[in-house]
Amino acid sequence: MTKRIAIIGAGAAGLTAAWRLRNAPYEVQVFEKSRGYTGRAATRSHGTVRYDFGANYITRPPERIRQLLTDTLPHDALATIDPPVWTFDKAGNREPGDPESNAAPRWTYAHGINTLGKLLVEDGNLSVQRTTRIHHLTRTGGAWQLHTEQGETHGPFHVVLSTPPSPQTVAILQRSSADAESETHIRQCIAALEVATYAPQFAYVFGLAAPLPRPEPFHALLNTDRAHPIAWMSIEDDKPGRVPSGQSVVSAQMSPDWTAERVDDDPAAYTDTVHALASDVLGVPLQPLAWTDAHRWRYAAPTAAAPDAPLNAAYEAGLYFAGDYRVGKGRVALAMDSGWTQAERIMADWT
Numbered sequence: 001m002t003k004r005i006a007i008i009g010a011g012a013a014g015l016t017a018a019w020r021l022r023n024a025p026y027e028v029q030v031f032e033k034s035r036g037y038t039g040r041a042a043t044r045s046h047g048t049v050r051y052d053f054g055a056n057y058i059t060r061p062p063e064r065i066r067q068l069l070t071d072t073l074p075h076d077a078l079a080t081i082d083p084p085v086w087t088f089d090k091a092g093n094r095e096p097g098d099p100e101s102n103a104a105p106r107w108t109y110a111h112g113i114n115t116l117g118k119l120l121v122e123d124g125n126l127s128v129q130r131t132t133r134i135h136h137l138t139r140t141g142g143a144w145q146l147h148t149e150q151g152e153t154h155g156p157f158h159v160v161l162s163t164p165p166s167p168q169t170v171a172i173l174q175r176s177s178a179d180a181e182s183e184t185h186i187r188q189c190i191a192a193l194e195v196a197t198y199a200p201q202f203a204y205v206f207g208l209a210a211p212l213p214r215p216e217p218f219h220a221l222l223n224t225d226r227a228h229p230i231a232w233m234s235i236e237d238d239k240p241g242r243v244p245s246g247q248s249v250v251s252a253q254m255s256p257d258w259t260a261e262r263v264d265d266d267p268a269a270y271t272d273t274v275h276a277l278a279s280d281v282l283g284v285p286l287q288p289l290a291w292t293d294a295h296r297w298r299y300a301a302p303t304a305a306a307p308d309a310p311l312n313a314a315y316e317a318g319l320y321f322a323g324d325y326r327v328g329k330g331r332v333a334l335a336m337d338s339g340w341t342q343a344e345r346i347m348a349d350w351t
């Protein structure tokens with residue numbers, strides 16, 4: 001009987017795992033709560049402008065992920081961001097950044113970083129059921145059923161690979177039920193996943209009706225003393241094919257501390273405040289302002305990694321886990337790599 005694998009989440013980790021399993025003798029089904037692919041590697045449109053409002057670029061990938069991006073997947077639309085990342089401190093002093101980091105290629109895609117997800121789905125001929133939020137799991141007779149928020153049931157599956165951020169995976173597991181042995185694994189996995197906490201970030205985007213004056217040659221500014229309300233700013237104009245000439249688009253991502261104090265508020269309520277802060281950090285007014293966007297990332301990046309042992313032991317119950325919380329760093333390439341690792345473990349365990 002063909003083994004059936006369910007993957008929860010069509011982010012970088014879930015889609016890379018599904019892609020890695022594409023030629024294995026399994027039936028693989030991905031479930032994604034949103035309408036799009038690639039999760040926090042997210043892109044939006046405003047008219048003809050395309051802008052990333054989560055991950056900005058992919059850099060320093062493990063070698064197998066670099067090969068996937070630059071050799072295996074179609075790479076016509078893959079582009080590097082050439083201007084460097086500079087730093088700034090609480091007082092607003094800007095300085096050239098680390099030469100070694102700036103020497104590493106920083107990749108994105110011409111139509112948005114979420115092109116990565118579309119390429120994985122198309123190249124792997126993956127089956128992704130979108131707008132399907134998994135609410136809980138049940139296990140009977142050695143197989144998993146996945147129950148959606150809408151009340152549908154999908155299954156049976158021999159294996160479930162969960163890839164949402166650890167707090168969201170914990171919520172699914174807390175509502176789940178299984179036989180006694182699998183329940184023990186679920187409880188141990190919840191305890192391990194709770195170690196991997198996430199920091200929130202509000203993200204803002206400012207569309208200008210004229211090109212931004214650029215006296216200094218940076219693409220982005222990183223706050224290195226972590227004492228400024230803004231953690232990161234970048235200029236979307238540097239990504240090929242994103243911003244029509246005569247306009248500029250600037251992104252500002254707030255520090256986890258600043259965001260945590262406001263995380264339940266509407267991020268749009270702070271747009272004017274952030275606009276003023278961002279103009280100060282850049283050293284030029286963000287004018288003439290044509291449009292803005294604001295987004296809450298409640299789970300932006302993990303602040304710690306989940307311990308491996310309990311998560312790896314859950315293979316006995318057909319449960320696997322991938323995502324950036326397995327490495328404790330918010331990086332697209334590392335999330336992809338964790339999906340790849342778990343796909344290989346599934347292939348080794350379920351021959």
Ligand SMILES: Cc1cc2nc3c(=O)[nH]c(=O)nc-3n(C[C@H](O)[C@H](O)[C@H](O)COP(=O)(O)OP(=O)(O)OC[C@H]3O[C@@H](n4cnc5c(N)ncnc54)[C@H](O)[C@@H]3O)c2cc1C
Pocket residue numbers: 008009010011012013014031032033034037038039040041053054055056057058059132133134135163164165168172201203253297299300301322323324325329330331332333335
């Ligand atoms: C503001 C910001 C800036 C960043 N900048 C960078 C950067 O410049 N470079 C970089 O490398 N990384 C960056 N990151 C981090 C990077 O985006 C993440 O580390 C990476 O995308 C994580 O991928 P993932 O697959 O682990 O998780 P996710 O991308 O979160 O994917 C999980 C998926 O699961 C889905 N899901 C959740 N719950 C359910 C459910 N119940 N049922 C079904 N589906 C569900 C979600 O919708 C999502 O699609 C940034 C992140 C943020 C938020």
